[in-house]
Amino acid sequence: MAEKVLMKGNEAIAEAAIRCGCRHYFGYPITPQTEIAAYMSKRMPKIGGTFLQAESEIAAINMVYGAASTGRRTMTSSSSPGISLKAEGISYLAGADLPALIVNIQRGGPGLGGIQPSQSDYFFMTRGPGHGDFHIIVLAPATVQEMADMTRLAFELGEKYRMPAMLLADGTMGQMMEPVVLPEESNDLDSIAAAKPWAATGTGMKRPHNIINSLYLKPDELEKTNIERFERYAKLEKEECRWEEYLMDDAEICVVSVGITARVSKNAIVAARKEGIKVGMIRPITLYPFPKEPLAKAAARVKSFLTVELNMGQMNEDVKLAINCSKKVAMCNRVGGMIPGADEVLAAIRKEAR
Amino acid sequence: MTFEVIMAGFGGQGLLFSGKVLAHAALIEGKELSWLPSYGPEMRGGTCNCSVIVSDDPVGSPIIANPNVLMVMNEPSLDKFESSVAPGGTVFVDSSLISRKVERTDINAVYIPATQMAKDMNAHSLANMIILGAIVKKLGCVSADIVEQALRETISARKADLLDLNLKAVAMGMKFIEEQA
Amino acid sequence: MAVVFQKPKSLTDAVLHYCPGCTHGIVHRLVAEAIDELGIEGRTIGIAPVGCSVMAYDYFNCDMIEAAHGRAPAVATGVKRSMPDNIVFTYQGDGDLASIGLCETVSTACRGENITIIFINNAIYGMTGGQMAPTSLIGQVTQTSPYGRDAATQGMPIRVSELLATLEAPVYLERVAVNSVAHVRQAKKAILKAFKNQVEGKGFSLVEVLSTCPTNWGLTPQKACQFVEEKMMPFYPLGVFKDKS
Missing domain, CATH: 3.40.50.920 (Rossmann fold)
Known part of the structure; x- marks a missing residue:
């Protein structure tokens, strides 16, 4: 059996993400999730990955949108007020059917609220955090072990259903340490990317150009995308409840x-x-x-x-x-x-x- | 047996660290455990505490309502937590920093002049490790010889040169209990 | 029959939706020519903005990503960081780049991301029907400055190239125009250079293009070109503001 290590929930998410092949992290500091950014800033440069402290939560989620457009496993993390800012980008991710991991380590609100644990973003997350008719996958870990395990699950479900996925936890879960067995390293990053023929990676002059987009000016076309998306959600509801x-x-x-x-x-x-x-x-x-x-x-x-x-x-x-x-x-x-x-x-x- | 430990004092006294060492020792022993820090906007000087549960059974809530072990390194922390200690529990008081005595009679009190002892050994910031040594010796929540390994594996590379001093501090705390007995 | 003039390979066959006399078509062509000439079509990824050029993703033959309003530089950063060997460009208007996305613009320039930004400055919000832009001139009448832009209440126009030139990181900043043949030729050179800098790994390049909006300016295409010359250029002088390439 793999070795148990002692880690904070936030750190377990970060390390698990790296082991799942995430090489592009974009974030902005906010308590009580900053350990994720700190961990990524230490690890990413050593494994040829990207850690980028963005100028804002808005920029961070749009960087995720860019990296997700290229088919790479990518993520951002924040806490409640920061997620409000990310809502715009999350809606665009959903509209362009892009998988990405978003972590929300909740704190009390509304407004600036406090920094102590909360579950008050429940409606905001489960109803689709942003404008338009959409959902994201929302996973709620209750142990540090689950925080690591669900990081993998979030990437995999997000890619399977082509939608953003969220780990939704509270400040306590992010801050506490427990023994955790981390997921095994996936080294086959290329095959993860190759499974996404829709990605914007350059045509290589070998295929028609790919377009990542959420704009449909013709109502009948937009209606069709919404209905198709909700058919996927129906399948998700049927097969992935845990x-x-x-x-x-x-x-x-x-x-x-x-x-x-x-x-x-x-x-x-x-x-x-x-x-x-x-x-x-x-x-x-x-x-x-x-x-x-x-x-x-x-x-x-x-x-x-x-x-x-x-x-x-x-x-x-x-x-x-x-x-x-x-x-x-x-x-x-x-x-x-x-x-x-x-x-x-x-x-x-x-x-x-x- | 379940040990529900709260370590409390000022930020900067190393309470989160001594809690981590205890938690790590429990990990090495294959016990169930959790470690939960208080977190706030202040970095130094504010109140600070961490909750460590070490148990033979899986840990439910990591939040401790009634600790059976309390380590306090300032008077406000003793004031705050004394009433919550489970009957029969033990309070470890840094008597260099806290002049008053434990008022309750249904709990045990151990007074250690840890900060003074640390000063005497030229290790000002290691009172926390002295008390940790005392806790481990007195209560046996983890075996004494595992603390050394736990410390070795927990201490950051930046402070690796302080490992020996930390080990010495833990040993001092253990010796203090032995001499009391 | 000998071919004397043809569409660049990097443009699709889609018919452009731009108004008569609008210079977006010229700039699209210049960008496509630059991509063709550098032979980078297969590895170029473009980011379209929100604004009149929102549907640029249908016009360029390379892989394209549609970004949220103002966020194209952040999206481009995400793309470039995950695909460093690809060529990444954004194509943005003044509302997108200099108002709602100013933070992303400045921060991306500040980081010196190795990308190319084509910035269309026509001093007005085109797609939404002619509202005041951050670059609208003092006295300019728009739907939301019906009495002319008033510095006292609506502030002064922003000079993006000059602003970015105060930063250390950008490699190349030039303002050009496309209101005359001579200016188009110069614009072509600048755009080509902005892409070439990226191919050579030099860093952040931005070309600001003074453009026309005859429809919302209420001018004929010809008069619109004169407006660029007579009204815009005095406030937005053409030239190179930074060149470390």
């Missing part, structure tokens, strides 16, 4: 939570089980596509749901939609950088058990 079920076999209460709050919830669930409360958890791993099916199935047998989240109830709405409001969906939440303690989650579970 989630974890924890103690759900006999559960009467189903906690739904992601990232750091899913971990706090696990502690609370263990404590509640000791009190004889039948509680389990469904932890969505893909936020888009959202794992509606396991939630709908659970709705047939549990008494109620309890979302635990670091926002004012954004995922709560998705759970209600997934189960068609057939059961109560309660909530335990803190915002602004506060994180509910296991005792707070336990109290909320007890309330549902009554």
